[in-house]
Amino acid sequence: MTPTIPGFEHRRLPGMDGVELAAAVGGHGSPVVLLHGFPQTHLMWRHVAERLAADHTVICPDLRGYGASDKPAADSSGVYAKRTMAADVVAVAAALGHDRFALVGHDRGALVAFRAGLDHPETVTHLGILDVVPTLDMWDVLHGVSAAVAFHLYLMAQPPGLPEAMIAGSADAFFGSFLDAWSTGPGALPPEVRTAYLRASRAAVPSIVADYRASATVDIEHDRADLDAGTRLTMPVTVLQQDWGARLGYDASAVWRAWAPDLDHRLTEAGHFMAEEAPEEVTTAIRDLLAR
Numbered sequence: 001m002t003p004t005i006p007g008f009e010h011r012r013l014p015g016m017d018g019v020e021l022a023a024a025v026g027g028h029g030s031p032v033v034l035l036h037g038f039p040q041t042h043l044m045w046r047h048v049a050e051r052l053a054a055d056h057t058v059i060c061p062d063l064r065g066y067g068a069s070d071k072p073a074a075d076s077s078g079v080y081a082k083r084t085m086a087a088d089v090v091a092v093a094a095a096l097g098h099d100r101f102a103l104v105g106h107d108r109g110a111l112v113a114f115r116a117g118l119d120h121p122e123t124v125t126h127l128g129i130l131d132v133v134p135t136l137d138m139w140d141v142l143h144g145v146s147a148a149v150a151f152h153l154y155l156m157a158q159p160p161g162l163p164e165a166m167i168a169g170s171a172d173a174f175f176g177s178f179l180d181a182w183s184t185g186p187g188a189l190p191p192e193v194r195t196a197y198l199r200a201s202r203a204a205v206p207s208i209v210a211d212y213r214a215s216a217t218v219d220i221e222h223d224r225a226d227l228d229a230g231t232r233l234t235m236p237v238t239v240l241q242q243d244w245g246a247r248l249g250y251d252a253s254a255v256w257r258a259w260a261p262d263l264d265h266r267l268t269e270a271g272h273f274m275a276e277e278a279p280e281e282v283t284t285a286i287r288d289l290l291a292r
Contacts (some may be wrong), residue, residue, distance in 0.1 A: 001197045005060065007053065007085030013095045015064060015088030022068035023061035023092060028054025031098040032286070033089060035059045037107020037130075038208065039175040039201040040273075041067035043193060044106065051056060052286065059101075061092050063109060065207030067200050074160075074210035077218045077255045082135070085114035085211075090123055104128030104286055108211060111135055111219070114259075117233045118226050124235055125135035126289050130282070131241040131272055133255050135215050136223035141250045149247075152178070156209045157216035168205045175201040185270065193276075233260040238289040240266045240274065240282065264289065 004010070008026035015021045024042050032052055034045040042060035049058045062069040064085055078084050089112065093101050101122045105113030110132040117127040133141065142150055155162050167174050175198055183189055189197075201208065237260035247250035253265040266285060270278035 002199075003043055003046070003192050004050050005043070008049065008058075008060070010060075013061070013092045015070075016093050017072075019064050019070045019072055019088065021064060021070070021088055022090050023059055025057070025096065026050075027056050027058045029056040029099035030073060030127065030226060030290075031053070031057045031059060032290070033093055033101050033103045034038070034058065035063060035089065035103070035105035036060070036066070036114055037105075039178055040107075040197050041051050041200050043067075043196060044273065044275055046276075047207070048275050051279065051283045056290075057096075057098070058086025060091060060095060060099075061089065062209075063112060064088050065211050066204055070206055071104075071204055074206070077214065079166070080207065080210040080214040081218045081222065082112050082115035082214065083119060083218075083222055085112045086119055089113075089116055090120050091228055093123075095140075099123065100125050100291055102126040102128070102286075104130070104289075106130040107132060111215065115219075115222065117237070118269065121234045122278050126292065127233060127235050127237045127260075128286055128289050129239045129241075129256075130274060131244075133244075134223055134259060135219045136227065137255050139216075139220065140249050141244075141255070147193070148246050153212060153215070156212035158213075160209075160213075163213075164206050164208050165210065171202040171205060172198050172234040180277075182272035183277065185273070188271075188273055188277040198210050221224045233262075236264070236289060236292040237263045238264040238266065238285055240268055240285045242270075242272065242274075243267050262292075 008024040036044045037209045103113045110129045117124045267286045
């Protein structure tokens with residue numbers, strides 16, 4: 001049996017272009033949408049969501065292409081563009097009666113949240129980002145042998161066919177390697193949760209690859225157009241991340257401040273899966289953001 005977030009209702013809600021997203025919804029109060037990362041599902045928010053549900057309506061969707069959400073074929077570059085995935089999130093919130101909401105994303109979900117903040121500033125009231133830099137900057141800060149930490153970005157950026165075949169041929173080993181390498185907190189990923197992530201990822205190889213491929217193509221185009229046009233995030237932004245700047249040789253705070261004038265940039269000692277390793281720290285960061 002797949003683990004669930006206790007006390008949350010599971011819904012299927014309309015996204016864009018006929019795509020439906022699965023979402024766990026719980027709590028009462030001002031809405032907060034939480035977007036998961038790779039190779040995970042909405043379940044990664046289970047600890048944080050329960051805490052926030054004490055005084056917020058918490059909405060945890062599976063992104064299109066992931067988990068129990070629809071996985072449309074990537075028959076055009078826009079199907080898994082972060083612009084499309086961000087529009088999904090806005091549509092899901094609207095279906096629940098929320099035309100304004102706070103948005104927090106981790107990893108891939110953070111890239112979707114970033115795009116939602118740029119495209120829908122009238123809708124996203126507060127923006128939280130966990131452990132990424134924007135897509136355009138991500139490619140700029142990876143260089144030399146240090147880029148080996150992100151080998152999967154380059155693999156899934158290749159033309160359709162080979163990446164999907166390679167990953168599908170050893171899906172559990174591929175996705176499991178990230179769950180093992182990126183987790184530093186003992187017990188952060190219990191066996192039943194790890195199994196659920198592997199099962200979901202194994203069933204979504206083409207759409208996961210399409211999501212990553214978009215970040216090497218159309219997502220870069222959208223980011224560059226906004227950068228050139230001077231478009232910035234107008235809402236309060238909190239970024240919580242590992243000290244990737246020190247590891248890869250760049251100023252992470254400066255990268256984010258170029259996009260987010262109202263920025264609270266924080267470093268954590270937790271690993272990449274910080275919402276599961278350090279839920280109190282993540283919840284505190286979100287509550288501090290919502291108070292701004």
